[in-house]
Amino acid sequence: MTAVSIQAVSQVFNPGHTGEVTALSDVDLTVAPGEFVSLIGPSGCGKSTLLRLIADLITPTSGTVEVNGKPAGKARLDQEYGIAFQQAGLFEWRTVQRNVELPLELRGQSRAERRSRTAEMLELVGLADFARHYPAQLSGGMQQRVAIARALAVHPPLLLMDEPFGALDEMTRERLQTELLAICAKTGTSTIFVTHSISEAVFLSNRVVVMSPRPGRITATVDIDLPSPRDEAVRQSPAFFDAVTTVRKALRAAA
Amino acid sequence: MKPSAGGLRRVLPPLVLGIAALTAWELTVSLGRIAPFILPAPSAIGHELIAQRGNIWDAALASGLNALIGLLWGTAAAVLLAMVASRFRFLADLSLPLAAVLNALPIIALAPILNNMFESTSSLPRRLVAGIIVFFPVFINTLRGLREVNPVHRELMTSYAAGGWTFTRLVRLPGALPFVFTGLRQASSLAVIAAVVAEYFGGLQNGLGSRITSAAAFTAYPRAWAFVAGACLLGLVFYLATLLLERIAMPYRI
Numbered sequence: 001m002t003a004v005s006i007q008a009v010s011q012v013f014n015p016g017h018t019g020e021v022t023a024l025s026d027v028d029l030t031v032a033p034g035e036f037v038s039l040i041g042p043s044g045c046g047k048s049t050l051l052r053l054i055a056d057l058i059t060p061t062s063g064t065v066e067v068n069g070k071p072a073g074k075a076r077l078d079q080e081y082g083i084a085f086q087q088a089g090l091f092e093w094r095t096v097q098r099n100v101e102l103p104l105e106l107r108g109q110s111r112a113e114r115r116s117r118t119a120e121m122l123e124l125v126g127l128a129d130f131a132r133h134y135p136a137q138l139s140g141g142m143q144q145r146v147a148i149a150r151a152l153a154v155h156p157p158l159l160l161m162d163e164p165f166g167a168l169d170e171m172t173r174e175r176l177q178t179e180l181l182a183i184c185a186k187t188g189t190s191t192i193f194v195t196h197s198i199s200e201a202v203f204l205s206n207r208v209v210v211m212s213p214r215p216g217r218i219t220a221t222v223d224i225d226l227p228s229p230r231d232e233a234v235r236q237s238p239a240f241f242d243a244v245t246t247v248r249k250a251l252r253a254a255a
Numbered sequence: 256m257k258p259s260a261g262g263l264r265r266v267l268p269p270l271v272l273g274i275a276a277l278t279a280w281e282l283t284v285s286l287g288r289i290a291p292f293i294l295p296a297p298s299a300i301g302h303e304l305i306a307q308r309g310n311i312w313d314a315a316l317a318s319g320l321n322a323l324i325g326l327l328w329g330t331a332a333a334v335l336l337a338m339v340a341s342r343f344r345f346l347a348d349l350s351l352p353l354a355a356v357l358n359a360l361p362i363i364a365l366a367p368i369l370n371n372m373f374e375s376t377s378s379l380p381r382r383l384v385a386g387i388i389v390f391f392p393v394f395i396n397t398l399r400g401l402r403e404v405n406p407v408h409r410e411l412m413t414s415y416a417a418g419g420w421t422f423t424r425l426v427r428l429p430g431a432l433p434f435v436f437t438g439l440r441q442a443s444s445l446a447v448i449a450a451v452v453a454e455y456f457g458g459l460q461n462g463l464g465s466r467i468t469s470a471a472a473f474t475a476y477p478r479a480w481a482f483v484a485g486a487c488l489l490g491l492v493f494y495l496a497t498l499l500l501e502r503i504a505m506p507y508r509i
């Protein structure tokens with residue numbers, strides 16, 4: 001079974017109107033269980049649209065999207081995925097603890113279950129001491145970690161992330177990248193990760209999918225063959241720089 | 256909050272300005288620049304304030320109760336109707352001009368009419384007037400808050416397959432709370448003004464408004480001003496109570 005299977009998907013916004021945009025044209029993509037796939041490409045090439053299609057936040061104009069062997073709509077209702085965006089999007093009136101608990105609450109889990117799961121998730125992202133804080137009391141990087149903990153709280157088989165580290169400084173970003181990889185390895189989660197940083201895509205991924213705009217489509221797929229666990233040594237290795245160069249060339253060719 | 260240098264710096268200027276203004280006022284009146292029956296000296300008003308403190312307290316309780324009841328029902332009606340209006344776009348579009356018309360209704364015009372509709376011993380017309388005045392700012396602000404949902408919150412709730420009442424309860428209502436309080440802050444002082452002014456048009460003689468009119472009718476100007484000062488204090492108490500409630504209701508705002 002595949003984690004995600006996208007077949008011949010096209011997405012046209014405002015069809016027949018003056019604002020008609022072909023955001024995606026004839027996209028095919030398969031993600032294996034446990035695989036980490038990055039989507040990279042210039043602004044407006046349809047990365048977010050593709051992620052929203054997988055999340056069933058929008059329905060494709062044509063083609064099919066399956067998550068864990070189910071149609072995307074069914075998968076969403078079953079909470080088969082967790083999602084995080086560039087903005088942490090925490091509920092500012094809830095404490096860190098209650099933010100992470102929300103998806104569990106909506107699944108009807110008992111209080112005790114929620115408590116223990118949330119403690120586990122906050123431990124994972126290194127924020128166990130901040131459970132009772134409100135989001136406004138946290139830095140941007142900490143808020144983003146809460147958002148990741150929340151996305152992972154239901155132990156979804158699939159994690160969808162749309163430029164989650166985009167607003168963070170380089171140091172925080174690199175630390176969170178390492179943390180994210182460790183979490184995904186530990187939980188066996190498949191991940192689709194949108195970014196426009198080449199080095200971020202290479203460092204994180206098993207596979208980098210290169211997209212180009214007007215109309216949005218996939219122009220290349222680069223397999224990243226780097227040792228795991230990925231650490232600082234990997235970031236400095238010649239193989240890493242080679243992979244960065246390969247992705248950069250693919251991006252150039254697409255433009 | 257503990258007093259700090261910053262707090263002192265915030266309190267000191269208005270305090271100094273207030274004392275300077277009172278001194279200037281006192282001097283202007285005592286030097287004969289203004290006749291005491293036009294504007295009594297602050298010392299005369301202060302004297303009456305102390306002499307009449309029992310009466311002022313009783314009158315403030317009566318007017319304050321009317322204002323509070325008006326504030327409560329006006330807020331409840333405004334929040335409930337804003338929730339209904341926010342569910343349907345056309346209702347929201349329709350209700351905004353209607354609420355604006357309601358707001359343009361002068362209480363001066365409304366109070367005597369309502370007074371005549373009820374017995375002269377009834378406090379109801381005053382409570383109605385106060386509630387109607389409260390309705391507009393709370394309704395407008397709450398409606399805006401309910402309609403402005405963070406798009407990330409919306410998408411997250413969709414991803415959790417949560418809609419309808421769950422979405423309203425968990426996202427829209429708490430998200431609208433700061434807006435409700437923006438409306439309430441305006442409404443709390445307005446409720447007091449409305450309750451006091453509504454008494455100018457007859458009816459029960461128990462509140463600050465009726466005491467002001469009767470003192471003025473007896474040309475007891477310092478006493479009238481003492482009751483005016485009581486009305487100011489009552490408005491301030493309502494405003495500060497709203498601020499306190501806001502703090503309690505939204506501890507996450509720092």
Ligand SMILES: Nc1ncnc2c1ncn2[C@@H]1O[C@H](COP(=O)(O)OP(=O)(O)O)[C@@H](O)[C@H]1O
Pocket residue numbers: 013014021022023041042043044045046047048049050216
């Ligand atoms: N809801 C929408 N309505 C109309 N056009 C949209 C909508 N969402 C995205 N688009 C358009 O689709 C294209 C792809 O957008 P997006 O997926 O956000 O790109 P990316 O995330 O790669 O920057 C853009 O041209 C964008 O303007």
Ligand SMILES: [Mg+2]
Pocket residue numbers: 047048049
């Ligand atoms: Mg995007």
